[in-house]
Amino acid sequence: MKLREAYGRKVVSTDDAEAIGRLDAFIIDPRQRSVVGLRLAKVRGDRPFLSWANLQGFGTDAITVGSADLLRLAADEAEERAASKALQPIEKLVLSEYGTALGKVEDVDFDETSGALVGFDLGDAGNVSSDRLLGIGSYAVVVEEAVQEAAPGGGPITS
Amino acid sequence: MSVLLRATELEGRPIVTFAGERAAEVKDVVFDSAKGSLLGFTLRSHGLFSRARKDMLPWTKIHSIGRDAVMIRDEDAFGGEDALAADGVPDHRNVIGNQVLTDGGTDVGTVVDVIIEAGSEAEIVGYEVKASDALATHGEHVLIPLPDAIAVSGEHLIVPAGALEFVGNDLSGFGAAVEAFRAKLRQGGS
Numbered sequence: 361m362k363l364r365e366a367y368g369r370k371v372v373s374t375d376d377a378e379a380i381g382r383l384d385a386f387i388i389d390p391r392q393r394s395v396v397g398l399r400l401a402k403v404r405g406d407r408p409f410l411s412w413a414n415l416q417g418f419g420t421d422a423i424t425v426g427s428a429d430l431l432r433l434a435a436d437e438a439e440e441r442a443a444s445k446a447l448q449p450i451e452k453l454v455l456s457e458y459g460t461a462l463g464k465v466e467d468v469d470f471d472e473t474s475g476a477l478v479g480f481d482l483g484d485a486g487n488v489s490s491d492r493l494l495g496i497g498s499y500a501v502v503v504e505e506a507v508q509e510a511a512p513g514g515g516p517i518t519s
Numbered sequence: 520m521s522v523l524l525r526a527t528e529l530e531g532r533p534i535v536t537f538a539g540e541r542a543a544e545v546k547d548v549v550f551d552s553a554k555g556s557l558l559g560f561t562l563r564s565h566g567l568f569s570r571a572r573k574d575m576l577p578w579t580k581i582h583s584i585g586r587d588a589v590m591i592r593d594e595d596a597f598g599g600e601d602a603l604a605a606d607g608v609p610d611h612r613n614v615i616g617n618q619v620l621t622d623g624g625t626d627v628g629t630v631v632d633v634i635i636e637a638g639s640e641a642e643i644v645g646y647e648v649k650a651s652d653a654l655a656t657h658g659e660h661v662l663i664p665l666p667d668a669i670a671v672s673g674e675h676l677i678v679p680a681g682a683l684e685f686v687g688n689d690l691s692g693f694g695a696a697v698e699a700f701r702a703k704l705r706q707g708g709s
Binding site (some may be wrong): 390452455456457458459460461471494495497498499500501502 | 533535536537538540541583584585586588589590627671683
């Protein structure tokens with residue numbers, strides 16, 4: 361599934377079939393290369409966070425959870441920050457670890473059952489597999505240099 | 520793998536962590552005046568109210584200098600000001616504008632930029648010089664290769680007269696010119 365189209369999607373609790381909010385931000389852990397949670401907008405009350413593990417389904421029309429009681433506060437400041445506008449990857453500059461701009465994030469492919477990131481779509485600049493992801497910051501998404509198969513003169517520099 | 524860069528091109532280049540944060544910008548390039556090697560960068564904070572920072576980025580903590588950013592692993596790369604406190608360490612502004620003379624006493628021109636070879640180590644491999652009347656190309660900018668250890672301090676910069684045989688016009692062929700010049704120096708030619 362694509363990240364861009366999922367923003368704004370309604371979140372429904374299956375115990376009472378009530379809409380409990382709308383998807384406002386993804387919480388991505390670059391180390392796990394995965395979506396690990398969501399922050400919702402338009403929730404009743406002051407608990408807008410949901411853990412990915414607590415989702416029942418991530419459908420094209422709605423995201424489902426067992427109950428509105430699964431909504432929670434941010435676990436810590438890091439989670440709060442990861443859910444901020446500044447750390448959402450869409451439209452962000454993509455830099456290689458060697459300091460070359462590769463393009464801008466048009467969209468991100470993720471697996472809607474596990475939350476695992478699949479790859480970054482850079483539009484005309486091609487695709488970057490998520491296993492190259494190093495970090496997502498307010499300035500850029502940083503990725504490892506592409507491994508060149510049988511590069512002449514030896515492989516890439518690793519440290 | 521190494522790449523040739525003009526020192527002035529690096530000014531203002533963002534310094535970005537692997538976590539994707541712009542930690543600072545390059546303010547100036549700092550050289551070791553005795554060895555002609557690059558020590559690192561002085562820093563300024565980025566943004567509207569950009570200002571100089573007291574710490575620096577030592578060369579050894581840089582992951583890579585790229586076309587669009589200088590990459591560091593994390594902000595632990597920034598060091599104290601100790602490395603800069605050493606006397607007689609000029610930043611490249613001290614070199615720019617200096618007159619270049621050959622060891623034979625010919626005025627080559629004035630320095631407009633410093634050419635750095637950036638790889639696993641960084642060193643100064645040449646000057647970009649606004650050529651004097653003594654050169655056929657006077658008025659134009661030319662690249663002068665340097666021996667592998669040369670002092671960059673002082674009001675005058677002395678280069679071996681033999682360097683003039685290896686003057687280049689653009690960075691693309693300049694790496695080879697530096698190599699050829701240094702090879703000739705090692706063979707004892709002048």
